[in-house]
Amino acid sequence: MIKVGIIGSTGYAGAELVRILTNHKEAEIIWYGSRSYKDEYYADIYQNMFQIVDAKCMDENMEVLAKEADVIFTATPQGYCASIINETILSNTKIIDLSADFRIKDVDTYEKWYQLKHESPDFIKEAVYGLCEVNRDGIKKARLVANPGCYPTCSFLSIYPLAKEGIIDMNSLIIDAKSGTSGAGRGAKIDNLFCEVNENIKAYGVGSHRHTPEIEEQLSYASNKKFAINFTPHLVPMNRGILITAYGNLIKDVTKEEIRSIYESYYKEEHFVRFLKDKVTPQTKWVEGSNFVDVNIEVDTRTNRVIMMGAMDNLVKGAAGQGVQNMNLMFGLDEQCGLDLVPMFP
Ligand SMILES: NC(=O)C1=CN([C@@H]2O[C@H](COP(=O)(O)OP(=O)(O)OC[C@H]3O[C@@H](n4cnc5c(N)ncnc54)[C@H](OP(=O)(O)O)[C@@H]3O)[C@@H](O)[C@H]2O)C=CC1
Numbered sequence: 001m002i003k004v005g006i007i008g009s010t011g012y013a014g015a016e017l018v019r020i021l022t023n024h025k026e027a028e029i030i031w032y033g034s035r036s037y038k039d040e041y042y043a044d045i046y047q048n049m050f051q052i053v054d055a056k057c058m059d060e061n062m063e064v065l066a067k068e069a070d071v072i073f074t075a076t077p078q079g080y081c082a083s084i085i086n087e088t089i090l091s092n093t094k095i096i097d098l099s100a101d102f103r104i105k106d107v108d109t110y111e112k113w114y115q116l117k118h119e120s121p122d123f124i125k126e127a128v129y130g131l132c133e134v135n136r137d138g139i140k141k142a143r144l145v146a147n148p149g150c151y152p153t154c155s156f157l158s159i160y161p162l163a164k165e166g167i168i169d170m171n172s173l174i175i176d177a178k179s180g181t182s183g184a185g186r187g188a189k190i191d192n193l194f195c196e197v198n199e200n201i202k203a204y205g206v207g208s209h210r211h212t213p214e215i216e217e218q219l220s221y222a223s224n225k226k227f228a229i230n231f232t233p234h235l236v237p238m239n240r241g242i243l244i245t246a247y248g249n250l251i252k253d254v255t256k257e258e259i260r261s262i263y264e265s266y267y268k269e270e271h272f273v274r275f276l277k278d279k280v281t282p283q284t285k286w287v288e289g290s291n292f293v294d295v296n297i298e299v300d301t302r303t304n305r306v307i308m309m310g311a312m313d314n315l316v317k318g319a320a321g322q323g324v325q326n327m328n329l330m331f332g333l334d335e336q337c338g339l340d341l342v343p344m345f346p
């Protein structure tokens with residue numbers, strides 16, 4: 001059994017880790033980390049876990065936890081993981097960080113976009129970006145995995161085959177993204193109050209969202225080019241889900257059928273990426289509660305652009321599910337272990 005500690009187990013991403021790992025046959029949660037609910041029963045905070053989880057929350061003590069746990073998930077705000085990590089911890093356990101602390105290789109870029117001083121820049125080089133579909137071999141050997149961001153995961157997997165094949169002008173890329181409010185976490189914020197979100201839709205972080213450099217960096221590795229994109233997220237009145245619609249100018253003379261066969265060849269072995277049938281547009285409801293990313297494309301011959309679409313559950317493939325997928329790889333398990341989550345509908 002893999003012994004798992006979760007720091008931030010009372011947040012939305014942490015709670016989703018608890019939900020998934022509770023059903024994982026090879027893993028056992030030994031530490032429900034929380035500062036605010038120390039010594040309280042986890043199931044008193046999340047009553048959906050009544051008679052399922054019979055454990056109390058514990059304040060984090062990384063030195064002790066690192067000795068007891070085989071892997072620690074940090075489902076904590078930006079800056080936390082970088083503030084606690086050290087060689088002693090990493091020589092005792094593995095870390096899967098759900099925050100952005102180790103996703104961006106250039107420390108100045110991280111500090112500029114996150115407005116935070118990075119407290120452990122020495123570990124950035126070692127961290128493996130935990131996008132299993134592209135970094136499988138590195139993840140298997142990693143001690144520290146930077147779990148990708150939710151918008152970057154959905155954006156990247158929707159665009160990756162065309163970036164890799166050099167079929168679109170990367171500088172022409174525009175990503176329009178939408179997210180449910182669980183993406184903003186459980187902390188009380190005026191922007192996420194019912195009256196602010198319900199019956200409403202708005203763009204935010206326009207031209208300045210912190211996921212922009214993460215998407216650019218990962219797509220630059222795929223395309224082998226440096227470029228700048230437009231990325232505009234929107235907050236929509238639903239609990240879960242991310243929808244991406246991306247636009248790029250075609251720079252090769254290819255047909256839609258050829259593009260479809262490229263996607264099919266990239267994703268035919270990828271269990272969690274479902275390339276949909278022609279004309280079927282991805283929907284957040286079709287992936288809710290699951291680790292799937294649904295992807296499709298359309299070619300607009302009138303404008304010579306390809307339109308790339310993706311849908312995903314931000315808390316599963318966008319956070320906890322991807323984290324567990326990484327854990328499975330790091331411990332030599334079947335990548336799908338514990339992730340046979342059938343999407344719920346309606
Ligand atoms: N929500 C989402 O869809 C996604 C989230 N993520 C990332 O996952 C991480 C957690 O996000 P999310 O669950 O949404 O956030 P929440 O605000 O819902 O949860 C944050 C958790 O961190 C704990 N916490 C807060 N401050 C500290 C601190 N200083 N030290 C230790 N623990 C702290 C809180 O618990 P307590 O006060 O009980 O200790 C809480 O459990 C973030 O880095 C986020 O960017 C990534 C992808 C998607």
Ligand SMILES: CC(=O)N[C@@H](CCC(=O)OP(=O)(O)O)C(=O)O
Nearest residue numbers: 099100149150179180181183184
């Ligand atoms: C709706 C909403 O507010 N979403 C969050 C992104 C989700 C998240 O937690 O960011 P990471 O994936 O980088 O961890 C935001 O825009 O900041």
